[in-house]
Amino acid sequence: MKILITTVAPNLESEVDPRFGRGAYFLIVDPNTLEWHAHPNPGVNASGGAGIQAAQFVVEQKVDAVISGDFGPNAFDALNAANIAMYLFGATRTVREAIARFNAGELERVGAAAPQRRV
Amino acid sequence: MKIAIASGKGGTGKTTIATSLALSLANVTPAPLFLDCDVEAPNAHLFLRPTFERRQKVGILIPRVDESKCTYCGKCAQVCQYHAIAVLGKKVLVFAQLCHGCGSCALICPDRAINEVPGVMGVLEAGTARAGIAFARGVLNIGEPMAVPVIRQLKKWITPAPNQSVILDAPPGTSCPVVESVRGADFLLLVTEPTPFGLHDLRLAAQIARELKIPAGVIVNRDGTGDARTDDFCAAEHLPILLRVPFDRALAEGIARGQALVDVRPEYGAWFRQIVAQIANREVVR
Numbered sequence: 001m002k003i004l005i006t007t008v009a010p011n012l013e014s015e016v017d018p019r020f021g022r023g024a025y026f027l028i029v030d031p032n033t034l035e036w037h038a039h040p041n042p043g044v045n046a047s048g049g050a051g052i053q054a055a056q057f058v059v060e061q062k063v064d065a066v067i068s069g070d071f072g073p074n075a076f077d078a079l080n081a082a083n084i085a086m087y088l089f090g091a092t093r094t095v096r097e098a099i100a101r102f103n104a105g106e107l108e109r110v111g112a113a114a115p116q117r118r119v
Numbered sequence: 120m121k122i123a124i125a126s127g128k129g130g131t132g133k134t135t136i137a138t139s140l141a142l143s144l145a146n147v148t149p150a151p152l153f154l155d156c157d158v159e160a161p162n163a164h165l166f167l168r169p170t171f172e173r174r175q176k177v178g179i180l181i182p183r184v185d186e187s188k189c190t191y192c193g194k195c196a197q198v199c200q201y202h203a204i205a206v207l208g209k210k211v212l213v214f215a216q217l218c219h220g221c222g223s224c225a226l227i228c229p230d231r232a233i234n235e236v237p238g239v240m241g242v243l244e245a246g247t248a249r250a251g252i253a254f255a256r257g258v259l260n261i262g263e264p265m266a267v268p269v270i271r272q273l274k275k276w277i278t279p280a281p282n283q284s285v286i287l288d289a290p291p292g293t294s295c296p297v298v299e300s301v302r303g304a305d306f307l308l309l310v311t312e313p314t315p316f317g318l319h320d321l322r323l324a325a326q327i328a329r330e331l332k333i334p335a336g337v338i339v340n341r342d343g344t345g346d347a348r349t350d351d352f353c354a355a356e357h358l359p360i361l362l363r364v365p366f367d368r369a370l371a372e373g374i375a376r377g378q379a380l381v382d383v384r385p386e387y388g389a390w391f392r393q394i395v396a397q398i399a400n401r402e403v404v405r
Contacts, residue, residue, distance in 0.1 A: 049202025049217045056196060059207045074214055082207035 002063040003102065004028050005095055010038030012095050018069025021051030028061060031099050051075030058084060067098055067107065076111070086111045120399055121285040123304035125327070127320025129291030131312045132340035132364070133157075137288040138166040139380035140308075143391035145250035149283045153248065155256035156300035157290040158241060158269045164256065166379045169248035177243055177257070177272045179220025180235035184211045188232035195224035195233060216264050241269040243276050253277070266296040274303075284395070293323040301327065306398045307335040308361070313345030318352060325356060336398075341366040361394050 006023030007014040012034065017023035022044055029036040043053035051071070055078035058066055065085040079086055087107040092098040101107050124137040134157075141153045155163040182195070182204060193206040203217035204224050215238050225233040241259040248254035257273040259266050279285050289300035301307055307328045311321040321337070328335035337353050342363040353360050364370070364380070364387075373383035381388045 043202075046202070049214070052202040052205050052212075052214060052217070055207065056202070056205050074217070077214075078205050078207055078212055081210045081212055 001031060001065075002028055002061070003031055003065045003067060003099070004058055004061065004063045005066075005089075005098060006041075006068040007038070007095055010040075012036060012099075014095050015093055016067070016069065016089050016095060016098055020066070020068040020071050020075050021046075021054045023054075023068065026054070026057065026061075027095060028063060029095070029099060031103050034096075034099065049074070052078050055079050055082070055084075058082075065102075067102060071110065080111050085109060120306070120395075121279075121287065121304045122306045122308060122395070122398065123287040123289055123301040123333075124308045124310060125289040125297055125301055125324050126291060126310045126317075127293050127322075127324035128311070128317050131310045131317055132338075133291070133310050134163050134166065134288055135340070135374060135380050136308065136310050136338055136364075137286050138163050139387060140391050140395070141167065141252050141286045142250055142379055142381050143388040144284050144286075144395060145252055147284075149280045150251040150253065151284040151286055152253040152255070152277060152279045153286045153288070154273060154277075155254075155288050156270050156273060156296070157288060158257035158259040158266050158273070158296070159290060161256045161258060163288050164248075164254070165377050166374075167248035167252055167254055168377075169246040169252075169254035171244040171246040173243075173245045175243045175276070176239045176241075177269055178238045178240040179218065179268045180222065181215045181218045181220060181238035182213055182224045182233045183236045184213065185232045185234065186211065188230045190230050190232075192229065194227050194229065198223045198227045219265070220268065240265065243269070243273055245277060253283075266290065267299045270296055270299045274300075293320065293327055297324075298327060298331070301333060302331060304333055307333045308338055309335055309358070310338045310340055311349060312341045313339055313347075313349040314341075315345070315348070317345065318349045321349065322352065325358060334398075336361040336394075338362045338364065340364045361397070362390060 005027045006017040007025045007027045008017045010025045026039045043050040051074045055075045059082045067087045089098045124133045126133045141151050144151045155161040195204045196206045201217045203214045205212045240263045245255035257269040290296045309324050311317040336359045343366045
């Protein structure tokens, strides 16, 4: 299994980056072995459509789930269309902590497969 | 002759100046053509009170993907500079609000799976206004993020008669919609107020004039407020100050009632005509 997390720095001790399309790095992690590799976000300075560009990258990397602070409407539609699970890291601060909470099933899931959020 | 009115900062009096400039020129034949290019919040009609006689929907061509022909090769997504089309496994999504209508995706598609269909972004309206002024404006649909295609088509929609002056009322700011509005103008009137905010944006607007090689001059509105730095800037940049409109309660009250500047202060009519004559005779040089 592979999950992608938006991060501030390219390592497991980094803080999570709350922005999906504009996050500094995409860290792809195996949540069981904690093996990881980092990609700088190519769309960090895009003038527009950064969320879609990021979603396109996520799909190409064939990850199973994405963890970020939130997903904009365009990124949300794109990830939903590709059936990629989206999780919010909520109050989590570091990547390591986010993965632990993901493994424990404690992160909130959003999207078509998730229970409806009450507004 | 085409005269564009821009400011940078919003609320400095672009429309106040533009509408009265048009009214001042309305006693000549043909009466001027007025284009309200502030398609996100057009307001010149409040002062010129046109009756609209023609209306046309406008927009750009956006891609529609025939998924029975699509092989999901992803070339359309790669070529799109605006990320308006995404290929996500066995699905293609078009984000119409990001599309600039360039047609690259349809051109590059090896399977001819992309047709371009009209996407409506707004409407153009034209008619005759006070004093016989030919009036046209664009109105961008609410929620639509891109003003430029509507402005571009507004400027193409009506061809001015020979010797007809064109007054272009630009939107505030200094981004793409302003550049699109003032592009091709013979002269750029920069309306400012002598405040730090006014000056900050005047600097940016003056750069647009320089970049586009359009001769420019300044009208200082609410003269008497603020400080001397706007005058200093204009002197240093060799930007002529063509007119000063004092901070005047009677003017503000008139405008709030829908009166034009020249309705409240008719003496400005001759001054506007003089400015236009100076511009036409190339007496105004930066």
